[in-house]
Amino acid sequence: MDFIIASLIVIATVAAMEWVAWASHKYIMHGFGWAWHRDHHEPHDNMLEKNDLYAIVGAAMSISMFIWGSPMMMGASAWWPATWIGLGILFYGIIYTLVHDGLVHQRYFRWxxxxxxxxxxxxxxxxxxxxxxxxxxxxxxxxxxxxxxxxxxxxxxxxxxxxxxxxxxxxx
Structure with missing residues (x-):
């Protein structure tokens, strides 16, 4: 039963992350965070973009959840669902990287x-x-x-x- 609950948390987090990504993209990246996102909308030959800093923000969210869910790090104040939320954020980041950076912008492969x-x-x-x-x-x-x-x-x-x-x- 624990596996089913953990799996549902991961799946729900992956689904919720698309909404988080949409809202972040619309209101942060195309708002006050445009300075980091601008180069993603302009032609360039650079391997990296300032926009890639947003991936670090996503990684920090995932890592924070892993820490919050870890009894070794948090002791008695650890919150067990946080580990599975962190895993869902990580999975969404992998999906995002493959779909957006790989498929759409062809940064890693050509298809x-x-x-x-x-x-x-x-x-x-x-x-x-x-x-x-x-x-x-x-x-x-x-x-x-x-x-x-x-x-x-x-x-x-x-x-x-x-x-x-x-x-x-x-x-x-």
Whole structure:
């Protein structure tokens, strides 16, 4: 029974992390944290980006949960679910790295999906990068991707309303 509860905590944490990532991306990275995120939206030849500092923040969240859940570190004040939450955050970080950095931005491998959900993820994130600057935009999640046709329509509306400036090279 303990294994089932621990597994459910890990799965729930992975699912919750997509919401945390979406909110962080929309309100922090495209808000007061733009200084770290800007280079991710600009062309460059660097292997690393300031934006990669956000991965360190995620790792710190996971490590903090492992420490909080460790009786060796926390003694009697250890909270056992924290270990499983830390594992869920770690798993989400691995998924994020493979999907966002690997598949979408092709930092680790080259594969352009021709169909299916992987293609939808790539299209949605390309539409996210269609805007210039931090204002406006669509598709702030990393693993869940909206319908590209609806995202294009939203970008067109944002452009018409003056909310977002769209890159000339973007095909919307």
């Amino acid at each position: 352009v999906p021709k169909s299916g959900y992987a293609k939808r993820l790539v299209q949605a994130h390309k539409l996210h990068h269609a805007t210039v600057g931090k204002e406006g935009g669509v598709s702030f999640g990393f693993v869940l991707a909206g319908d590209p046709a609806k995202l294009k329509a939203e970008l067109k509306r944002q452009r018409e309303d003056g909310v977002a400036k769209i890159r000339e090279s973007a095909q919307i």
